[in-house]
Amino acid sequence: MDYAWLSVLLGTVLWPQGAQSLQNGLALTPPMGWLHWERFLCETNCERNPKNCISEQLFMDMADKMVSEGWLDAGYQYLCIDDCWLAPERDEKNRLQADPVRFPGGIKKLADYVHSRGLLLGIYEDVGSKTCEGFPGSQGYYDIDAQTFAEWGVDLLKFDGCYYGTLDKLEDGYRQMSMALNRTGRKIVLSCEWPLYERGIKKINYSEVAEYCNSWRNFGDITDSWGSVKAVMDLSSAVQEEIVPVAGPGSWNDPDMLVIGNFGLSWNQQVTQMALWSIMAAPLMMSNDLRDIPAESKALLQDKNVISINQDPLGAQGYRVFKADYFEVWERPLIKGSLAVAVTNRNEIGGPRNFLLSLSLLWEDRVCQNSCFITQLLPSFQKYGHLNDTSLLSLWINPSGTILLRID
Numbered sequence: 550m551d552y553a554w555l556s557v558l559l560g561t562v563l564w565p566q567g568a569q570s571l572q573n574g575l576a577l578t579p580p581m582g583w584l585h586w587e588r589f590l591c592e593t594n595c596e597r598n599p600k601n602c603i604s605e606q607l608f609m610d611m612a613d614k615m616v617s618e619g620w621l622d623a624g625y626q627y628l629c630i631d632d633c634w635l636a637p638e639r640d641e642k643n644r645l646q647a648d649p650v651r652f653p654g655g656i657k658k659l660a661d662y663v664h665s666r667g668l669l670l671g672i673y674e675d676v677g678s679k680t681c682e683g684f685p686g687s688q689g690y691y692d693i694d695a696q697t698f699a700e701w702g703v704d705l706l707k708f709d710g711c712y713y714g715t716l717d718k719l720e721d722g723y724r725q726m727s728m729a730l731n732r733t734g735r736k737i738v739l740s741c742e743w744p745l746y747e748r749g750i751k752k753i754n755y756s757e758v759a760e761y762c763n764s765w766r767n768f769g770d771i772t773d774s775w776g777s778v779k780a781v782m783d784l785s786s787a788v789q790e791e792i793v794p795v796a797g798p799g800s801w802n803d804p805d806m807l808v809i810g811n812f813g814l815s816w817n818q819q820v821t822q823m824a825l826w827s828i829m830a831a832p833l834m835m836s837n838d839l840r841d842i843p844a845e846s847k848a849l850l851q852d853k854n855v856i857s858i859n860q861d862p863l864g865a866q867g868y869r870v871f872k873a874d875y876f877e878v879w880e881r882p883l884i885k886g887s888l889a890v891a892v893t894n895r896n897e898i899g900g901p902r903n904f905l906l907s908l909s910l911l912w913e914d915r916v917c918q919n920s921c922f923i924t925q926l927l928p929s930f931q932k933y934g935h936l937n938d939t940s941l942l943s944l945w946i947n948p949s950g951t952i953l954l955r956i957d
């Protein structure tokens with residue numbers, strides 16, 4: 550079935566209205582990789598916790614695992630350092646330097662190691678005077694820092710917003726760093742937190758954010774809990790009319806890291822995070838320990854069918870279309886008129902509940918008009934076959950679980 554005309558039609562309603570994305574040719578699909586923050590935080594005591602402290606050894610371990618355990622092949626390419634990699638002071642030429650004890654080879658050597666394995670390296674800084682954990686910030690040093698990152702061979706910058714001073718300085722700092730990175734000539738993905746620090750204080754100009762950033766956080770940090778994953782779903786759907794239209798190739802809303810494979814989510818909740826992050830066209834940045842991850846979490850994170858929803862080249866972000874009786878239905882338009890659909894059971898008591906999915910509910914009743922092919926991707930792969938828009942699909946969904954479908 551070819552529903553290409555539908556995306557043209559929907560384009561007038563939901564697609565970016567001529568929003569200009571950052572012209573660096575990067576992140577044409579949501580960036581995928583690994584980021585240390587949620588799992589490893591700011592552990593700087595390598596004597597007490599040698600395997601898990603923020604050190605070059607941790608990133609070399611993860612680089613090795615990303616290659617040997619199929620993560621790179623599945624698309625996870627960016628290995629990203631978060632806060633706490635820095636020495637407490639800049640050097641005599643005002644350049645940033647890595648902590649000399651925990652990163653004895655320096656970032657350049659780590660970048661070379663990461664690149665030699667076919668991966669890309671991400672690093673962290675802050676638009677303000679200090680990073681969130683109190684290390685030197687970039688304020689006043691945007692050009693020097695951009696140049697330093699480029700010389701080291703950095704490929705992505707996560708740019709936080711702590712200690713920004715005033716909102717004018719925050720905005721100016723994001724613009725300046727984006728332009729400074731451009732002037733280095735090195736292709737560096739810029740992951741911002743600009744809207745997160747403005748939300749609730751002023752109306753966010755998302756077209757401008759998209760002009761300077763490849764992705765941006767809208768809400769606070771995720772934690773290893775179902776409550777946190779639910780909050781991201783609720784916050785994202787509450788402002789979907791504001792944030793969905795600006796997403797597209799090179800410009801992504803970032804609902805923060807995947808916490809799959811850690812301690813806080815049940816199997817069904819892990820399925821829900823993977824399904825919804827794919828529907829939301831979210832950057833897939835895992836924060837977990839690749840040296841020790843349950844086999845089922847690994848299989849979920851490496852599921853090629855689900856990843857292909859996340860990485861769909863149309864780059865349209867999905868949104869919630871229905872919420873009632875503790876069920877939520879989300880849909881995401883895909884290339885060539887296909888559609889991804891997630892149905893979540895938000896009830897947290899009892900057993901599997903039945904949801905009769907009326908296909909006429911989807912895509913403003915414009916899907917499956919002459920029958921289409923339905924495949925279930927999560928929680929397990931299953932073909933339902935051809936259905937038309939008068940069909941009802943009977944789904945049994947576990948508490949806090951999700952069924953992810955693709956409709957072609």
Ligand SMILES: *[C@@H]1O[C@H](CO)[C@@H](O)[C@H](O)[C@H]1NC(C)=O
Pocket residue numbers: 572573574730731732733734735736737
């Ligand atoms: C810098 O910006 C220009 C114009 O937007 C763009 O053509 C160029 O590719 C950018 N360079 C880098 C390295 O991002």
Ligand SMILES: *[C@@H]1O[C@H](CO)[C@@H](O)[C@H](O)[C@H]1NC(C)=O
Pocket residue numbers: 754756757760
């Ligand atoms: C938002 O930013 C864009 C691009 O920088 C600008 O043209 C526009 O005037 C801004 N809109 C508002 C309401 O400030």
Ligand SMILES: *[C@@H]1O[C@H](CO)[C@@H](O)[C@H](O)[C@H]1NC(C)=O
Pocket residue numbers: 920936937938939940
């Ligand atoms: C739609 O499917 C139902 C069975 O699910 C079938 O009875 C009906 O004839 C089909 N309608 C069309 C227009 O194909």
